[in-house]
Amino acid sequence: MTRKILIIDDDIKLIHLLKEYLEENNFRVSHALEGDHAVDEIKANAPDLIILDIMLPGKDGLEVLKDIRKAHSLPVIMLTAKGDDTDKIIGLELGADDYLPKPFNPRELLARIKAILRRQDLLTTQDSCEDLLIRCHNMILNRAAHTIEVDKKVVDLSTTEFNILEVLMKSPNTVLSRDQIMNLAQGRDFMVFDRSIDIHISRLRAKIETAPGSPKRIKTIWGTGYMFVDIP
Known part of the structure; x- marks a missing residue:
């Protein structure tokens, strides 16, 4: 089964890099360049997991995360500025499932995505x-x-x-x-x-x-x- 990832980030180069890499690993990837319509994007694409950058034009990632958590329990991995512990902590307090500081190795992101989705899958394979x-x-x-x-x-x-x-x-x-x-x-x-x-x-x-x-x-x-x- 192909799983769907929604990337919300305004870095076009990063989106293209991640899209290519994740699609090579059997994921279907959609993206949004700003957070103002994130909830609409979720409804349109029905992703299994969201990758959300904190630094976005208009509504920032933390505000977007608040909007997401009002309507969805979807797993969210936040991308933060390297060394910015404040953003990491606030993101987790608002309900992010994991975070990764930029710059990062796409292989580490893939490992975290797989770990979260694997854990979700275990919840649906109980015997009785x-x-x-x-x-x-x-x-x-x-x-x-x-x-x-x-x-x-x-x-x-x-x-x-x-x-x-x-x-x-x-x-x-x-x-x-x-x-x-x-x-x-x-x-x-x-x-x-x-x-x-x-x-x-x-x-x-x-x-x-x-x-x-x-x-x-x-x-x-x-x-x-x-x-x-x-x-x-």
Whole structure:
């Protein structure tokens, strides 16, 4: 099956390079040069994944990401200026699934795309309906529908947030290291000083915890990682 990628970037040379490279690797690629009509482009092209540059004319990538997250849980990989940690952190806080600083090696981008899509595919290949649901008291995670219900209310999560929560809920009351979480959720190793896991956890807490500042479901185990506590 050919997967579809939407690139939102105003760098024509980069678009042509990525389009050629990704199409050689069996992807169908569409693109947009600005973010003002990103949601319309998504409706028109129905991509499986979005590559989004932060520096765009008109509405910038962070604003575009906000628009995307209002309507879609599609995985988004953000392209940021090299060394600009602020943009990376804000992008992750707004719901980006991954980021890559420019300039980058197209092979690394391809590896990250494949890791994210491979993880998505795993969610749709469960053997039975029982396997599709993870229940922890007042929370129900549905792999097939890609939804999480908390107190019978559906909570919107990005792809990576959902994957991380699934990893944690599958091993309740078990401490998982950041490396284990990153590997299971995104198919790649945790990098030292990479704050993405911590930011995704912070966003998850804001969405599923009654008091995010004093979390009871997702506990930080200092010096080790995180643990999902199966509480009433």
